[in-house]
Amino acid sequence: MELYRSHVLVCGGTGCTSSGSISIEDALKTELAKHKLEKEVKMVRTGCFGLCEAGPIVIVYPEGAFYSQVKAEDISRITEEHLLKGRIVTDLLFKEAVVEDQVRSINEIDFYRKQKRVALRNCGVIDPEDITEYIAFDGYKALGKVLTEMTKEELIETIKKSGLRGRGGGGFPTGLKWEFTYKATGTQKYVVCNADEGDPGAFMDRSVLEGDPHALIEAMAIAGYAVGANQGYVYVRAEYPIAVHRLQIAIDQARENELLGKNIFDTGFDFDLEIRLGAGAFVCGEETALLNSIEGKRGMPRPRPPFPAIKGLWEKPTLLSNVETYANIPQIILNGAEWFAGIGTEKSKGTKVFALGGKINNTGLLEIPMGTTLREVIFEIGGGIPDGKAFKAVQTGGPSGGCIATEHLDTPIDYDNLISLGSMMGSGGMIVMDEDNCMVDIARFFLDFTVDESCGKCPPCRIGTKRMLELLDKITEGNGEDGDIEKLEKLAVNIKASSLCGLGQTAPNPVLSTIKYFRHEYEAHVYDKKCPSGVCQNLLNYVITNDCKGCTLCKKVCPVNAISGEVKKLHTISDACIKCGACVDKCPFKAIIKQ
Amino acid sequence: MKSLMELAKIREEAMKKVDIRNDREGTRIVVGMATCGISAGARPVLMAAVEEVRTRNLQEIVVSQTGCIGICRLEPLVEVYKQGEEKVTYVEMTADKMKRVIAEHIVNGKVVNEYTIGSVK
Numbered sequence: 044m045e046l047y048r049s050h051v052l053v054c055g056g057t058g059c060t061s062s063g064s065i066s067i068e069d070a071l072k073t074e075l076a077k078h079k080l081e082k083e084v085k086m087v088r089t090g091c092f093g094l095c096e097a098g099p100i101v102i103v104y105p106e107g108a109f110y111s112q113v114k115a116e117d118i119s120r121i122t123e124e125h126l127l128k129g130r131i132v133t134d135l136l137f138k139e140a141v142v143e144d145q146v147r148s149i150n151e152i153d154f155y156r157k158q159k160r161v162a163l164r165n166c167g168v169i170d171p172e173d174i175t176e177y178i179a180f181d182g183y184k185a186l187g188k189v190l191t192e193m194t195k196e197e198l199i200e201t202i203k204k205s206g207l208r209g210r211g212g213g214g215f216p217t218g219l220k221w222e223f224t225y226k227a228t229g230t231q232k233y234v235v236c237n238a239d240e241g242d243p244g245a246f247m248d249r250s251v252l253e254g255d256p257h258a259l260i261e262a263m264a265i266a267g268y269a270v271g272a273n274q275g276y277v278y279v280r281a282e283y284p285i286a287v288h289r290l291q292i293a294i295d296q297a298r299e300n301e302l303l304g305k306n307i308f309d310t311g312f313d314f315d316l317e318i319r320l321g322a323g324a325f326v327c328g329e330e331t332a333l334l335n336s337i338e339g340k341r342g343m344p345r346p347r348p349p350f351p352a353i354k355g356l357w358e359k360p361t362l363l364s365n366v367e368t369y370a371n372i373p374q375i376i377l378n379g380a381e382w383f384a385g386i387g388t389e390k391s392k393g394t395k396v397f398a399l400g401g402k403i404n405n406t407g408l409l410e411i412p413m414g415t416t417l418r419e420v421i422f423e424i425g426g427g428i429p430d431g432k433a434f435k436a437v438q439t440g441g442p443s444g445g446c447i448a449t450e451h452l453d454t455p456i457d458y459d460n461l462i463s464l465g466s467m468m469g470s471g472g473m474i475v476m477d478e479d480n481c482m483v484d485i486a487r488f489f490l491d492f493t494v495d496e497s498c499g500k501c502p503p504c505r506i507g508t509k510r511m512l513e514l515l516d517k518i519t520e521g522n523g524e525d526g527d528i529e530k531l532e533k534l535a536v537n538i539k540a541s542s543l544c545g546l547g548q549t550a551p552n553p554v555l556s557t558i559k560y561f562r563h564e565y566e567a568h569v570y571d572k573k574c575p576s577g578v579c580q581n582l583l584n585y586v587i588t589n590d591c592k593g594c595t596l597c598k599k600v601c602p603v604n605a606i607s608g609e610v611k612k613l614h615t616i617s618d619a620c621i622k623c624g625a626c627v628d629k630c631p632f633k634a635i636i637k638q
Numbered sequence: 639m640k641s642l643m644e645l646a647k648i649r650e651e652a653m654k655k656v657d658i659r660n661d662r663e664g665t666r667i668v669v670g671m672a673t674c675g676i677s678a679g680a681r682p683v684l685m686a687a688v689e690e691v692r693t694r695n696l697q698e699i700v701v702s703q704t705g706c707i708g709i710c711r712l713e714p715l716v717e718v719y720k721q722g723e724e725k726v727t728y729v730e731m732t733a734d735k736m737k738r739v740i741a742e743h744i745v746n747g748k749v750v751n752e753y754t755i756g757s758v759k
Contacts, residue, residue, distance in 0.1 A: 184642075188642075
């Protein structure tokens with residue numbers, strides 16, 4: 044076996060790949076060859092490090108030096124200075140990694156310090172395409188332990204005691220689900236993983252698949268043993284090509300090493316796994332629609348009960364959980380249920396991964412113990428709002444969740460707290476909004492998404508959400524009337540109560556929560572015909588203030604000749620204005636404002 | 639995979655490969671690798687250190703490199719940081735000397751006085 048004195052980890056997650064980490068790998072290979080360092084320095088392509096904002100990311104061990112926003116051109120300097128001569132190239136390090144001229148390693152950076160990585164523990168640490176690296180970090184030890192030392196009942200009891208709840212959004216106790224499936228009658232049972240991550244801006248599951256695919260395989264095999272299934276399916280969207288590719292490599296390697304297949308660990312337990320690709324419909328993240336899709340039918344939900352634990356895939360008892368839920372399982376087995384139950388709050392145990400996006404400095408992926416406050420996540424780990432703007436709200440749970448306003452920033456994050464605030468945990472998307480975001484427009488954006496993604500099977504969702512969207516369009520276009528807000532609320536409540544599946548039952552949440560916390564913004568749109576944040580074009584008026592010097596630049600740039608005025612005299616804008624904003628950008632005196 | 643033993647064996651082998659990425663406290667062997675060090679022959683010294691740590695299967699040891707330590711006339715320089723102990727600086731190192739330092743100082747805890755900077759006249 045080769046031993047290297049230094050490891051260079053290059054992030055190969057989707058985020059860094061799209062910002063150019065492949066060209067970094069190529070450059071690094073060339074440079075290492077040029078300096079004859081191939082036998083001393085090893086390059087490893089890992090999964091996502093989480094701090095996507097700073098991508099592409101390169102980390103050099105043993106120092107743990109954290110290079111951010113690396114370009115292919117920088118590689119020759121890193122190679123010559125750091126790898127050859129041992130001098131860390133400080134100006135290429137992540138800004139927070141240099142404090143008072145002291146170089147800090149990756150684990151000392153604020154973004155990582157407050158995190159606790161359980162589901163993401165191997166992401167950005169191991170090479171996901173090498174099963175031995177996973178094994179080196181205790182991989183497949185939990186499966187071995189379960190198969191050789193634990194009965195099914197003991198195993199299910201452990202998961203129950205850990206307090207683990209479903210990470211896909213519902214938050215149903217995982218141990219109970221295992222027990223139901225175990226107790227269901229039938230000789231053929233299935234284990235299914237829901238990797239159909241559809242919330243806009245969420246990429247927790249993708250990162251686990253890309254960075255630590257073996258953790259999922261191991262967990263599904265453990266679950267298979269518990270419930271008595273010998274076949275598993277991972278349902279993942281084809282829009283995740285890197286994740287699908289790495290998962291397939293991992294499955295192949297697990298088969299080669301007889302960690303999937305017949306008679307695993309010589310215990311007589313058989314288990315195999317297959318990938319099923321989805322086409323990216325949001326509704327296929329709903330469990331019954333997902334099962335239909337695996338069966339080759341149209342992805343539409345069906346009424347529950349019967350729940351999948353009783354009648355799931357091909358009407359057989361099926362255990363269905365989300366990627367992140369599974370990723371916790373091996374750690375619970377290895378460290379014990381008490382360890383896991385010791386993290387988090389009373390009713391929400393363990394950690395949760397969030398994809399932080401929107402108006403935030405450190406866009407990326409983070410894992411925190413349950414009970415961390417929203418303020419800590421946004422202002423400490425997330426690094427606050429860019430450009431000194433004021434925080435307005437945070438949307439959790441994607442299109443199914445709601446907005447949470449400033450006054451609730453100190454709420455500890457857990458399933459029940461978020462629901463009581465009118466939002467939900469969801470799968471873990473977290474979108475931060477600042478003073479420039481119009482809440483009516485945000486609600487309209489999410490509803491537009493759900494209207495698009497509604498499968499159309501049940502009328503409340505198909506027709507109801509469409510009517511809501513029409514009302515929101517009317518309001519944002521400046522045609523809102525007295526009573527529209529109340530109509531929205533009534534529709535929302537009815538849709539929630541009467542829709543068939545989770546999509547419709549939660550689709551009105553963004554509207555309800557924004558009305559709850561930002562009713563004044565809705566009222567400003569409807570009654571004053573004003574958009575307080577200056578987003579809704581139809582409600583804006585461009586006005587020239589007395590700062591105007593009469594330079595005529597705006598008059599020249601206006602595409603519809605709506606600006607009039609003589610040289611060196613105050614200009615005015617007429618009703619012909621189409622609100623394109625071209626004059627605002629052009630004015631050297633900032634004399635044109637939106638009202 | 640037919641047994642836990644088999645898994646443990648693979649794990650042990652693989653551990654050596656990824657050990658460098660673990661957070662740990664322990665002994666650091668630092669080789670001066672600036673232009674002066676490299677031209678005086680620091681690279682074989684560094685490689686000898688890596689090789690020796692591997693063959694002896696030493697845990698909790700980081701072999702790393704640094705820039706110019708300052709006394710270029712005594713290159714190649716190697717510094718050993720053991721927890722709770724004074725830093726020891728070895729001078730005019732060679733691959734063979736490095737092996738001896740690992741055997742005597744790192745493994746057995748006895749500083750090889752004749753190679754240290756203090757013994758230079």
